[in-house]
Amino acid sequence: MPRPKVCTTRKLKKKVGCLTFTPDERSLLLGEKSGYVICVSIDGNNSGLFQVDDEDAFLGHLSLLISVVLNKDGRLIGTCDRDEKIRIGRSSQPHVIESFCLGHTKSIFDIAFPDDNHLISVAGDGFIRLWNALEGVELDEIELAPHLNKIQGCGTDNETQDFLTSRLIIIGCTTVLGVRSHDCVIAVRLSNDFSVFVRDDSNDAVVSGVLCPKNERFVDCCVINHRIAEKDFEVVCMTEPLSRFVSWTFAYCKDSALEWSQMKEWNALPPELKAENGQFPRLQLLMETGKSFVNMSGVNAYEKGKEETHKRIKERHQRHQAKRKRQKAAVEEKEGEEEEREQEKTPIS
Template identity: 30%
Template structure:
């Protein structure tokens, strides 16, 4: 789930629709349909030292539309500065749309090499960075005269990249991976590595820049860490009782702010943080358990949570969105949207996590709550199937 002006943007089915949901006026909501027949620019980016003739030959016979195979979306990014929406698909194409508060127009569909893991715009909105599951990072120009230009490989990890952050001044690209590493790369001189932030014992699932020099990371080792990413220095570490997966930050200043963290068990935690003399304290404000996978977003200094509500006596099944209202230390979860209209169409509603956490642990073990979570999920699915048969 992403934000644009006063809208939250998400796909309710990861295949047919992109929904624009207004947080101010629900009558302004609209959807756009994914155009799988839009022509593909098949010129893929060239990897380091790759023979381009061979790379181009690999594109021969590539399908020009998605009518012959099951294709779905897997990553979405939005920039307000350039009014653009981007998303990647499992057919290894990158869509780019020009958007406003009322409509959207597709402007390009470009090829890339391997399954994407995340995409991020630069602050100016003129550059999109795409990472893939083999550890490579690519640069796509997104100003109007370059909507269809070839992507460019800029650097790589030796393992799957899980998250990417771009500094506001575009001086650094920060990437985290499955092998416990956080890499700080100079930009545009990407051959120069500024620093590594080393200290996690498991995969680094998410990172967030909170100041000109401070970075927060969460990991499968159940830790949240504060870093001086310029120097690659660990400043503070806190342990959780859960495996964190998603992270969103609202920075009030260089010292204070709020964190929204989801766990593998789909509990969402709200923390207040305070940083004094490079030491971070965390104050837990609230937590809420959800029955489905969740997505998180930040809009106008408020957190939003997307989830699926199962059918019960009072509410139809569908996508729901809660606004997290925080006043002093009081936290309320306010439902602002349910997609009853969407749920009555022929789409299959779902939320897709960016990666399967249970497959990322490197040290030959999984935490107990991962297995417990998978067992509970399996039981919920079986009970739901039994209920449907009973009806």
């Protein structure tokens, strides 16, 4: 496997807790722990979706920001925080809020768009929820604890721990969750139109999962090698304390069946990069977040000061627009002066 190459390096002013690429891969959206989202250029020119200056904060939460995502066409931006609040806004006008998705009772760990209009979230309350993102309406929910208990060996040593999911990935009509509290990876089946979670004849949600190797803790996971024709993909999982990689092939051949292959070693990490008892800042952030008590003060405070907050954001947006216009006018004026000087130098025949 080729070694990764560093394309660019940027030093930021504040600590970052989450990030995502824009669809054109020209910019990164970074969620600061302070609650703000900033746009950082990768190639020197920011994505056309966001008319903001480099490293400018264009939206914010009143609590610790946990995740920032974009929908498939990049028109909507979703953010979530520790205070059980999901915010849906417009990429072109970040100060305009389309909706709030409110329903979780504990800190939200991750969110993702399966398409342009729907959103899936998972939180410390042990529920995965499906939303109409534009309207902020909950369409379906699943309590995951009963399904985790059905996975052999899962939950027996972790029943006293709070539920903690550190990764949510959507591939087609399948939602993959990496569950740190139970050291497993589970898959949840979605309907083809993303309107509900699929259920079997007994009205149970179609959920299946696999455990991490014995005595190893789940850290993170990703999905690779998605073969649409064969209806399968590979889930790669990282565990600690030895930074070990394992993988399973996941098949969704039938509408109501999810199948996992036998686990295999995935020797992709060079030995010199393996570290015993490594540090994982994102996981640590979520673990600390999960310990917080249920606190709706952030939501209440936001609602109370929403009008003033929107006013400040709009004024800041207008100031940046005016600044860009002045800069453009200055450039045009300079070009005009240079053109006049060139014309003066040109001899008259």
